[in-house]
Amino acid sequence: MAQDHLDFEEPIVDLETKIDELRELSKRDGIDFSSEIKKLSGKVNRLRKDTFSKLSPWQRTRLARHPKRPYALDYISNISSGFLELHGDRTFADGVSIVGGFCKLDGRTIMIIGQQKGRDTKEKIYRNFGMSHPEGYRKALRLMKLAEKFNRPIVTLVDTPGAYPGVGAEERGQSEAIARNLIEMSALKVAVVCVVIGEGGSGGAIALGFGNKVLMMENSVYSVI
Structure with missing residues (x-):
């Protein structure tokens, strides 16, 4: 299956995957993971801001060709x-x-x-x-x-x-x-x-x-x- 994200987005995607897993567990088992989800969400926002604030010209070019970019x-x-x-x-x-x-x-x-x-x-x-x-x-x-x-x-x-x-x-x-x-x-x-x-x-x-x-x-x- 084709990769739907770029290599420098990997840490962000990993955290978002963990958040989705916690939400699924919370829904399935009735366990409250809201505080953990809130912490991870804040980490994602900080990491995204940091990552996209220092992109190289080539990384921006790759974003222009991103597989999930709207057409x-x-x-x-x-x-x-x-x-x-x-x-x-x-x-x-x-x-x-x-x-x-x-x-x-x-x-x-x-x-x-x-x-x-x-x-x-x-x-x-x-x-x-x-x-x-x-x-x-x-x-x-x-x-x-x-x-x-x-x-x-x-x-x-x-x-x-x-x-x-x-x-x-x-x-x-x-x-x-x-x-x-x-x-x-x-x-x-x-x-x-x-x-x-x-x-x-x-x-x-x-x-x-x-x-x-x-x-x-x-x-x-x-x-x-």
């Missing part, structure tokens, strides 16, 4: 309602590494577009590990133009190690698709807010990262070189 569809399902996913670039294929569609955010209809890496092995392969083919970027641009047509703001969720560098992607114009997005996004007549939610890598990130505001979640990374 685009997690954000969409938790912060919006009525998400209607739209498919296809109308030229070649769907480009499933990128998801997007209209939804409601605080009562306002917006277009939300995000890069989806995949949670388990099957989904990671299906989503190509978040590395989009050109049809993904062309789909994203089609959705942006649709939002502009209906005068709806756009939110993009950036999370990719980079654009897919395969032969087929290059043959179908990977560089052109990224460049076209930058040109068109710079001229959109609606507000565009870009949020790096995990890993913002290379041209694959800037293809969705050109907007009026660019934000980054804590422990995310952005490197387009």
Whole structure:
């Protein structure tokens, strides 16, 4: 089974496991472990604060790629309602590494577009590990133009190690698709807010990262070189 935490999180995970065990024992045997749980909880909080206050750049990069980090569809399902996913670039294929569609955010209809890496092995392969083919970027641009047509703001969720560098992607114009997005996004007549939610890598990130505001979640990374 794949590990769901990082090595420097091990001491924190061990303490949290002990707390869960004490809670289970308390529930099963009717023994009051509340004082022990309180002490361990305080220790966890102190250890977490200490650990995450002195992370190295590489550790922060690993956090940006954390196996339990929320992905685009997690954000969409938790912060919006009525998400209607739209498919296809109308030229070649769907480009499933990128998801997007209209939804409601605080009562306002917006277009939300995000890069989806995949949670388990099957989904990671299906989503190509978040590395989009050109049809993904062309789909994203089609959705942006649709939002502009209906005068709806756009939110993009950036999370990719980079654009897919395969032969087929290059043959179908990977560089052109990224460049076209930058040109068109710079001229959109609606507000565009870009949020790096995990890993913002290379041209694959800037293809969705050109907007009026660019934000980054804590422990995310952005490197387009």
